[in-house]
Amino acid sequence: MQEHSIGAEQKTQVPKMPPTKQPLDAPENRPPLFKRWRSWYVLVIGVLALLILLFYLFTNRYD
Amino acid sequence: MSNLDWWVMCLTFLVIISYGVYKSRGQRNVDSYFLDNKSMPWYLILFSIIGTQASAVTFLSAPGQAFTDGMRFVQYYFGLPIAMIVICIAFVPLFHKLKVYTAYQFLENRFDLKTRSLTAFLFLLQRGMSTGISIYAPAIIVSSILGWNIYWTNIFMGGFLIIYTVLGGTKAVAHTQKLQLFIIIAGMALAGYMVVHLLPEGVSFSDALHIAGKSGKLNVITTPTNVQDHSFWQDKYTLWSGLIGGFFLALSYFGTDQSQVGRYLTARSIRESRMGLLLNGLVKVPMQFLILLIGALLFAFYQFQPAPLSFNEMQLQKVEDPVISHQLHGLQSRFDSISGQKHAVTLTLVGQLHKGDKIQVASSREKLNDLQQKTDQLREQAKTLIKEADPAADTNDTNYIFLNFVIHYLPRGLIGLLFAIIFLAAWGSIAAALNSLSSTTVIDIYKRSIKPLASEAHYLKASRWMTLFWGVFCIIIAQFANKLGSLIEAVNVLGSLFYGTILGIFMIAFFMKSVKGAAAFWAAILTEAIIILIYNLDIVSFLWLNAIGCLLTMLFGYVFEWLLPKKSQVVIDN
CATH class of the missing domain: 1.10.287 (Helix Hairpins)
Incomplete structure (x- = not known):
């Protein structure tokens, strides 16, 4: 169910756009290498944490 | 510059621009002009995203920033990978599902026309001004080297770019950015190598790091701990401002700024968009670290070589x-x-x-x-x-430090390549920005509110005219950019003044279903006024403005929804 208000805001309604033919779980939208997108997200966070740690060691090493 | 340098530079331009024009042939409607018919693979999305963000400012100003202030600027990018994840989860599926040309189209579906128009206006204002600075950055190089008048150089630089962007559209931008990025990475790696290579005999890369480190230039991580201390909030680049403020800034920039949204909307599927964004999250921090490292190494280099009193030598001679x-x-x-x-x-x-x-x-x-x-x-x-x-006179010489090294110490041929890189980086970024300014003006304002029922050919023509208009606007802004100090900082300060509010509107749209258009609109107006006030009072560092703007918009949205009188509403079942 989608809500549309009638009155002043009715003038600003836009035609509903056609939905895409690609649902999120469609084969062409599955992630490469991993089974789930969550694994990619964990990888990105993990690399960031590792970089911060390495930068911290780098700062201390040359200070 | 020697004749060889001019040849290398002109040849590089010729190859890149010919390739872009060749790849962009056959555009007949706005779909192909702005979205390239949604056909881009993930690697082109990645190159396009990086190429759009990394302007000439990145390569000119960042090494100078590390030279003067140390490498702590890299912390500013720490929030970016986290923002990429949030955008992949919340923004990408929705934008693809609604098949929008611009991010602001979605806001009318969710709220109303005035909220869409306000957000588009805020974007146009800040992006138009930031792009002006991006034109000025490479123009100072030409004016400094050739002794040209900076105002005429801006016009020449911007004018050349306008022709290329008006003709090429999104496809030319994306394909040229791919080639540009390869050349940029190769050139910067060569410049870094040359800094170390030119150190005196017996001084190694590790020694150069020690020299820079002992002078406080390798301060990559800075962690103030006392929240009550004034410097905790005013220090521009710390781990905390980078993670929190940088997250909000990156979320606003990549999630709501059409110059970036327009890049991943061209992907052929949700997967391609997501992969482009996530890989950007993986490579951006190390890439920025390496660019800043060149600046720190330059500092070590100039301990052995005579540095000028001002790196802007033309200013001294004047x-x-x-x-x-x-x-x-x-x-x-x-x-x-x-x-x-x-x-x-x-x-x-x-x-x-x-x-x-x-x-x-x-x-x-x-x-x-x-x-x-x-x-x-x-x-x-x-x-x-x-x-x-x-x-x-422009006495801030931060933007000239790397340039000074290039001119005085690099071998012939390589100087031309480095100059070509700076121009290409600028053009890649500015072309994408002009493209987004044009698409937002045509789709969100012209087609929506001024001329809704014209032909595709008409809108394509209007898009080209709008690209021209914004090009001229940005050149005018570029004429005043010499008053802004470090350009990389100026671009980010400008973005931070508006991004928080824009992001807040999108956050309400995604996560606060009960808040309607009128409340979101007035919340954005009030927040923007407060952000400008906070900036003028210099209470906090600019990175925090992104977080404050976003949170205030959400808070005010909730309060206004509760306070504003409710109109009689009829619910229609679809």
């Missing part, structure tokens, strides 16, 4: 007043004398580092820092004198 000119010569003599002492102390420090003598190292470090303070004071005095001679 001083005509004989009294001031004489005083500047006096300063230069003292500067050269101290530079000689620095050279000797630095060589001693390297010897002590090799021996592992910690006590002597500490003593040399102290001497080196004292001498550095003296040279910094002399440079400040020189700036005051230059300003005295010419009140309109």
